Amino acid sequence: MKPDLHIVGAGLTGLTAAIEAAERGWRVTVAEANPRPGGRARTLAAPYRANLGTHAIYVDGPWWAWLERRGLTPPIVEAPRHATLVRAGGRLGPWPAELSQVIAALPTEAPVEESLRAWLLRHVDARTAEAIVGVVFIFTFDHDPGRLSAAFAHQRLRRAMAGGVRYVTGGWSTLVDLLAERAAGLGAQIRTRTRVPALPAGPTILATSLATARQLTGDRSLTWPGAxxxxxxxxxxxxxxxxxxxxxxxxxxxxxxxxxxxxxxxxxxxxxxxxxxxxxxxxxxxxxxxxxxxxxxxxxxxxxxxxxxxxxxxxxxDCTGAIDLPGTTWHDRPAVSRGDSLAVATDQSAAPGLLAEVGISAAQLALQQLGETPMLAEAHMRV
Ligand SMILES: Cc1cc2nc3c(=O)[nH]c(=O)nc-3n(C[C@H](O)[C@H](O)[C@H](O)COP(=O)(O)OP(=O)(O)OC[C@H]3O[C@@H](n4cnc5c(N)ncnc54)[C@H](O)[C@@H]3O)c2cc1C
Structure with a gap:
C-alpha cells in the first residue's frame, strides 16, 4: 500500500499530478486555498467570462497528448480569420508577411549564452530584430525579451509560429472542471477553502507558485526571474x-x-x-x-x-511563468526534488515546456521522484 500523497494547490499542475498519481494507486489529497480549483487557469463567472491567466493552449505539446490519452481534451477554437494588426517601428498596420518569412529563415538553433537581441543582430537588420523581439513578448510577457537567452526565446518563437495555439471554449474553467472531475472520479480528495499553513508530513508535492513554495518551505533559494x-x-x-x-x-x-x-x-x-x-x-x-x-x-x-x-x-x-536569461536554461531553475518526500512543481521550476506546460512537466518530475515513471512523453527535454 502506497503512503498518502499530499498535493498543495489545485491549479493545472496540482490537478494533473493528482490524476496521474491516483491512476497509479496513490491515495491523494489536494488542498486548495480558493473556493474553486484552477488557480491561474480560472475563468470568471458570466456575464464576461474572462480568463484570469492562461489563454492559449498548445495542441502541439506533450500535455495535450497526455489529455488526449485520457479523453480529457476540452472543446477548443482557433483564432478567427479576422486581421491581426501590428505596430512595429511606430507604424500600425497589418501583420507584415515578410516578418513570418524572416522568422522562418532564422537558424534552427540559437545559443544559450547570447542574448536574443545580440543573436538576432547577427542575422537580421536592427529594425527586424526589434520587431522579432516584440513578437517574443507575446509568449514570455517580458518587457524586454531582447535581454533573454537566445535559445530560450527562439525555441518559444518556433513553437508559437508553428500554429499549435488554440483557445478553450467557455474559458479555461472548462478544462479545470474536466480535470477536477477526473481526479475526484479516481478517488482523489480535493479540499477547497483549505489553505495549508505549513509543510504536511509525508510525501508532498507543492503545486503552488514558486513564491508560495518559498514561503512554505522557508527555502530562500526558490526564486527565478519572472515577468x-x-x-x-x-x-x-x-x-x-x-x-x-x-x-x-x-x-x-x-x-x-x-x-x-x-x-x-x-x-x-x-x-x-x-x-x-x-x-x-x-x-x-x-x-x-x-x-x-x-x-x-x-x-x-x-x-x-x-x-x-x-x-x-x-x-x-512573477505569475506568467519562468524566463531564462543568457547563460541559463530550465535545468538551472530551482530543482523539483527537495529531498526524499518533498517536490516543488511550479511553472518556474527546473522543467521543460512552454508557459503552463512547465508546471505540468515539473509535476511529472515530482512523480518520478516518488518512484513513478511519468507518462508525459518522456518529460520532453526541449520546448
Ligand atoms: C496574465 C497571464 C497570462 C497567461 N497566459 C498563458 C497562456 O496563454 N498559456 C499558458 O500555457 N500559460 C499562460 N499563463 C501561465 C499559466 O496561467 C500558469 O503557468 C499556470 O496556470 C500555472 O498553474 P499552476 O497549477 O502551476 O499554478 P497556479 O495556477 O498558481 O495554482 C496554484 C494553486 O495553489 C493554491 N495555493 C497556493 N498556496 C496555497 C496554500 N498554502 N494552501 C493551499 N493552496 C494553495 C492557489 O490558490 C492556486 O490555486 C498565463 C499567466 C498569466 C498570469
Missing amino acids: RVTTVDLGLRADSGPDWFRVMDLDARIYAARYGLADPTLAPPGHELIQISAACAPGERKADAERRVQHLLDESWPGWRAALQWYRSALRT
Whole structure:
C-alpha cells in the first residue's frame, strides 16, 4: 500500500499530478486555498467570462497528448480569420508577411549564452530584430525579451509560429472542471477553502507558485526571474467592433485579443470580451501601463469608450511563468526534488515546456521522484 500523497494547490499542475498519481494507486489529497480549483487557469463567472491567466493552449505539446490519452481534451477554437494588426517601428498596420518569412529563415538553433537581441543582430537588420523581439513578448510577457537567452526565446518563437495555439471554449474553467472531475472520479480528495499553513508530513508535492513554495518551505533559494504584466479586461457592446481579432503592439509590448469573437460563449449576446496584456518594465505603475493600453485602443478601435460595459485591470508579478536569461536554461531553475518526500512543481521550476506546460512537466518530475515513471512523453527535454 502506497503512503498518502499530499498535493498543495489545485491549479493545472496540482490537478494533473493528482490524476496521474491516483491512476497509479496513490491515495491523494489536494488542498486548495480558493473556493474553486484552477488557480491561474480560472475563468470568471458570466456575464464576461474572462480568463484570469492562461489563454492559449498548445495542441502541439506533450500535455495535450497526455489529455488526449485520457479523453480529457476540452472543446477548443482557433483564432478567427479576422486581421491581426501590428505596430512595429511606430507604424500600425497589418501583420507584415515578410516578418513570418524572416522568422522562418532564422537558424534552427540559437545559443544559450547570447542574448536574443545580440543573436538576432547577427542575422537580421536592427529594425527586424526589434520587431522579432516584440513578437517574443507575446509568449514570455517580458518587457524586454531582447535581454533573454537566445535559445530560450527562439525555441518559444518556433513553437508559437508553428500554429499549435488554440483557445478553450467557455474559458479555461472548462478544462479545470474536466480535470477536477477526473481526479475526484479516481478517488482523489480535493479540499477547497483549505489553505495549508505549513509543510504536511509525508510525501508532498507543492503545486503552488514558486513564491508560495518559498514561503512554505522557508527555502530562500526558490526564486527565478519572472515577468511583470498589467492585464486589462473589457466587456464591450459588439456593435462598434473593428475588423481585427488581435492587435500586437510590438513597440510598446501590448497584446490585445477579442476572445469573445473566437468564442461567443464568453460574453452575453451582442457583447464581446477583449483581454489585453501589457508588459511593465521594473517600476512602471499599473496606471501608466493602462494608459498605454487605452492609447492603443483609441488608435485601433475608435468607438471602444462608448461601447464599454465592464472594465477590470490588475498588475501581475512573477505569475506568467519562468524566463531564462543568457547563460541559463530550465535545468538551472530551482530543482523539483527537495529531498526524499518533498517536490516543488511550479511553472518556474527546473522543467521543460512552454508557459503552463512547465508546471505540468515539473509535476511529472515530482512523480518520478516518488518512484513513478511519468507518462508525459518522456518529460520532453526541449520546448
Ligand atoms: C496574465 C497571464 C497570462 C497567461 N497566459 C498563458 C497562456 O496563454 N498559456 C499558458 O500555457 N500559460 C499562460 N499563463 C501561465 C499559466 O496561467 C500558469 O503557468 C499556470 O496556470 C500555472 O498553474 P499552476 O497549477 O502551476 O499554478 P497556479 O495556477 O498558481 O495554482 C496554484 C494553486 O495553489 C493554491 N495555493 C497556493 N498556496 C496555497 C496554500 N498554502 N494552501 C493551499 N493552496 C494553495 C492557489 O490558490 C492556486 O490555486 C498565463 C499567466 C498569466 C498570469
